[in-house]
Amino acid sequence: MPAALMGVDVARLLASADRMADICRSDDGNPGYELGRQFGSGWLAGRDKVCIAETEGGFGLWAEQLIAESTGKHGKGLVPAPGESPDGPDRQAAVPQLADPYSLGGEFFRWEFAVAVAGVFLEINPFDQPDVQAAKDKTNDVLATGTEPDVEPQGSIDELLAQANERDYVCVQAFIEPGAENDRRIDDLVRKLRRRSGLVVTHGYGPRYLHSTGQLHKGGPNTGLFLQVVDDPGEEIPIPGKPFGFRRLLRAQAAGDYASLQERGRRVARIHIEEA
Numbered sequence: 001m002p003a004a005l006m007g008v009d010v011a012r013l014l015a016s017a018d019r020m021a022d023i024c025r026s027d028d029g030n031p032g033y034e035l036g037r038q039f040g041s042g043w044l045a046g047r048d049k050v051c052i053a054e055t056e057g058g059f060g061l062w063a064e065q066l067i068a069e070s071t072g073k074h075g076k077g078l079v080p081a082p083g084e085s086p087d088g089p090d091r092q093a094a095v096p097q098l099a100d101p102y103s104l105g106g107e108f109f110r111w112e113f114a115v116a117v118a119g120v121f122l123e124i125n126p127f128d129q130p131d132v133q134a135a136k137d138k139t140n141d142v143l144a145t146g147t148e149p150d151v152e153p154q155g156s157i158d159e160l161l162a163q164a165n166e167r168d169y170v171c172v173q174a175f176i177e178p179g180a181e182n183d184r185r186i187d188d189l190v191r192k193l194r195r196r197s198g199l200v201v202t203h204g205y206g207p208r209y210l211h212s213t214g215q216l217h218k219g220g221p222n223t224g225l226f227l228q229v230v231d232d233p234g235e236e237i238p239i240p241g242k243p244f245g246f247r248r249l250l251r252a253q254a255a256g257d258y259a260s261l262q263e264r265g266r267r268v269a270r271i272h273i274e275e276a
Contacts, residue, residue: 013105020106024113032110035094036117039067039078042092043121048221049079049169049200051086053095058082059104063096063111064202065212070115070126072216078118079169079216079223081200090167091200131219134263135210138256143244149251151175151230151258155269160225161197163267168223170194171213172203175254176231176273186229189276193227207253214257218264226261226268229276230254 004010024032039050050067052060060082067080086093096107119126142149164170170193176182186203194201204213206228217224236245244252254270261268 009102012102016102016105017109020109024109032113033117035110036114037121038092038094039114039118040121043076043078043118046167047090047092048077048167048223049081049084049088049091050094051084051091051200052080052082053093054083055096055098057101057104059096059098059107061212062108063094064204066111066115068213068216068220069129069132069211071118071122071124072213072218072220073124073128073130074219075221076122076124077216077220078122079200079202079220080213081169081202084200084202088200129215132211132215134218134260135214135253135257138260138263139249139252140256142252142255142259143248146243149248149255151251151254151270153271153275154258155271157193157227157269157271157275160227160267160269161193164197164199164225165223168197168225169200169202170197170225170227171217172201172227172229173206173209173257174203174229174273175206175233175250176229177233178205182273185273185276189229197225199225206257207250210253210257217266218260222265224266226266228254228258228268228270229273230270231273 003013024030052063054060064080064082067078071078098104098107116126172186172190174186190201190203217226233247233250236247238245239249258268258270
């Protein structure tokens with residue numbers, strides 16, 4: 001629907017996906033299987049960070065959700081890392097094949113097929129998301145108290161990085177207002193964390209990341225160091241029919257996910273954006 005509203009030739013886009021689906025039925029030279037085998041065999045060899053090459057339009061953001069939500073469960077998972085360097089013993093490179101904009105339909109199918117194949121190697125079901133609900137439940141618990149959610153800083157960057165092990169990764173969870181200035185601040189923070197830790201660093205805005213990488217964070221391997229970044233969300237905006245507004249809801253989502261990570265024994269800290 002969004003593509004149609006943008007004026008995209010939807011039939012042409014779907015034709016690309018249909019062609020890829022036909023190719024992925026072949027026994028030899030199956031591009032979806034080959035990519036999935038790369039993901040899975042890489043994971044077996046300890047290369048669980050999938051470093052997705054940058055593309056115009058940000059294909060990595062879409063692939064990030066596909067990989068994290070599908071594979072991050074039962075203490076296993078592939079860690080999608082768009083834009084990260086593939087150089088390292090725990091990393092593998094993945095390059096989207098986008099000859100033109102309409103090849104996107106086929107590339108969507110190829111990666112979806114590949115992640116299903118990777119699930120066989122990991123021995124997980126890539127079609128469920130058992131831990132996504134956890135943060136929602138915690139958010140509801142926080143809201144049910146009727147009090148202001150606690151999102152005060154806890155720990156520090158130094159304390160968090162002191163717990164790092166080889167082959168871990170760092171994840172910045174930014175519950176702040178998206179925008180050019182905050183994009184710059186988060187990018188600066190990511191570079192600082194990458195330089196200091198030598199680890200793969202991923203990042204996402206909350207609460208959006210809860211439905212993209214949240215499954216991996218809570219259901220995947222305990223190799224993440226999670227840094228939640230908060231700011232003052234501003235004045236309360238009422239939600240019709242609810243005893244709370246958007247400000248409290250956002251803070252409850254941050255508090256709920258933090259509690260969910262702690263409950264699972266994850267290494268986590270919270271800072272204010274001014275400390276970044």
